[in-house]
Amino acid sequence: MTNPYSAKQWLQLNMQQQGLLQPLASLPKLIQQLSYVQIDSINVVERAHHHVLHSRLPEYSATMLDDAMSDKTVFEYWSHAAAYLPIEDYRFSLYRKQQLQQGGKHWFEPEHKVMREVKARISAEGPLKASQFTHESDTKNGTWWDWKPAKKALEQLFMQGELMVARRDKFQKVYDLTERVLPKHIDTTAPSDTEFAQHLIQRYLSAHGFGNLQQIQYLRKGLKPLLSKTLAQLCEQGDIASFTDSSANTQHVYFYQPTLTLPTAIPNKVWLLNPFDNLVIQRQKLRQWFGFDYQIEVYVPEAKRQFGYYSLPILWRDGFVGRVDVKADRKNHCLLLQNLHIEMQTLTNQHDELNDKAHFVSALIEAINHYCTFNNCQRWQLIQCNDKTIAKMLLKAIQQSS
Template sequence: MIEVRRPKDLARLRRLALSAQGLLQRQPFGSGLAGARRAISHMGYVQIDTISVVERAHHHVLHSRVPGFEPAMVDRMLRNRDIFEYWSHAAAFLPIDDFRFSLPYKQAIKSGQTHWYRSPDRKLMAELLARIRFDGPLRSRDLETGTSKQAGWWDWKPAKKALEQLYMEGDLMVSDRDGFQKTYDLTERVLPAHVNTELPSIEEFAEHLIDQQLRCHGLVSLKGLTYLRRNTALRKAVKAQVSDRLAEGALEQAQVNGGDVFLMEAGAFESPLPRLNNRVKILSPFDNTVIQRDRLKALFQYDYQIECYVPEAKRQYGYFCLPLLYRDEFIGRMDCKAHRKIRLLEIKSLHLEPHSHDQDAVISALVDAVGQFRQFQNCDSVTLTQVYPKQLTQAVCSALEALG
């Protein structure tokens, strides 16, 4: 067991985690479409979210890691069958090569486990499936109109539930997207012939999760290996394999300040790592690095909560505050909104937390990051309303003026 108590040892764990997530190197996965493809393959998933006050989460996560990334590339990867859409710990885009590991959950849903809806309408599901089989792919908007004579035999809400149930059970896949309008087709017509469709054993699934999590996170807690997965047998299999790997010396453990214990591959703690850089990364609240809040707090001492689900009167930082990463430290959060019609990025509030870095260097790096983020939002100008602590207002506003 590695006891991590000294700041320099904790800093090494942070670098290991950030490097594995592709947040230290300038082009960890390459650039453009190929880089986005490799990024999803490495990370195992990119979470999908509908909130659009700024560019959506699945685009934001890739923008943070892939130079030259454009949002249209996600739809292109979906159509090219490089990725598929399904449930990870949440709705996500996943590498097509991992398709077989979506099958246990599909099988569980088909066997009666509830995901969204209890008592699915099997008759309506059969009718929808037959419609798609004979008439071709069905767009989600075809259900929303409810006015087509051809589609007049269904009611919108039950039909939408039935369609989603068929998708969750694996009979249908999302074959294409137009924004958040999905097109569904039969799985056998969507899935490329080369994809492995053999149901994995519980041991194979456990091995896949351990390898994936170590690859994309560098270090992970036992709890984090099965984050938000309710499969008791899978958790037991993961725990057993972790014990075996520890006994074999393939894994080692690190305990942070006498508390949380993290697993990593043997030798990872001493392995060469990329240097820290002086860039600020503006991350999505759903970024793979921050989504496990307990891990985030243990490794980075960063207490983060997305507040869009918190009543407005109880919000501390804003509706959709974005984590700010500088070097190996989260140094604040920024609540903003992209006004797309007038091409304005509004920073409603900027909260900078106490840190050990040169304040001028942090502000300079932050302004550079805001400039790039503004372009990603397709905005031409930036406004800033509030800065905390308030004594930094003049310095930050003056630096932002250089963006025009």
């Protein structure tokens, strides 16, 4: 049960399994490797799900995800949150759907009469959006928990598996009957408890390289006893291995796939990762293993924000070195770097600090340019930076390109 790698080596393995070092052949294969891509509605810059895919597929465009939905190689459902999932995993979504059909609760208490009416209309008319339903008490008060009855019914039918998302229209879900969306060849056999647990474990370890019980069951209630038992069985069979870590003053058993090998090289590259990126979404793991204390401040009152509303974690080579608050000024086609915060203790090289920063800035500019184009911006502007040397280097780069 000895830890076979250092924290830095685990990060390298994590990066490799996350598809950051070698782009996979296609978007469906990438989503299958990641196991899910979280969907988020914040749009101060390009939305999270597109950004996560763009970070791993250099030529990615939003139409590729539309095509994958149209080709039915991916589908929408709930992972630990709303997500795009590989269609091969459809049968494992039945585990949650059955729980809801048997009385489990998602967000709202089911209103069965409205659900029957909504489903009957879609059955007769074809795919519909929530906005195509009306209700006599409709109000526009802007709070998601005051959804009108038809929208609640649509979501409940979707979560129970009676409806699927056929596509999105300007980010609005377009719902249709499951039997009209799901490909005929897809296995619809509900998994047993053991099969479902094995699926979660194998998907997580394949996507991340390693993890403990809490991380594997992330935001999934009531699965701890089942997962714990299944992890022990898989270890006993030799399918996975384990080690004990006590670096955070408490002992945790971590599991990993013993067949994995470390990447041979890490490029001099910067990744501007999304706050909802699969690599960083579990903040405690990020802090414990990779020494990066990160919090998205979208939900923090403005007066209490330290780094900005939508700060992207900055990964350079095999270490996190800071964050940058970004906003797309779409009217002026300009990407605003509202607050670039470099964490010096992770960046500086005692022997040649200036040269180290030059290598970093070169890679950072390439990443910013790529992200700028991805956001349909023609230029970028640095507004604030806590490192004067890096700020001068970036401002010089802007002047040279103008």
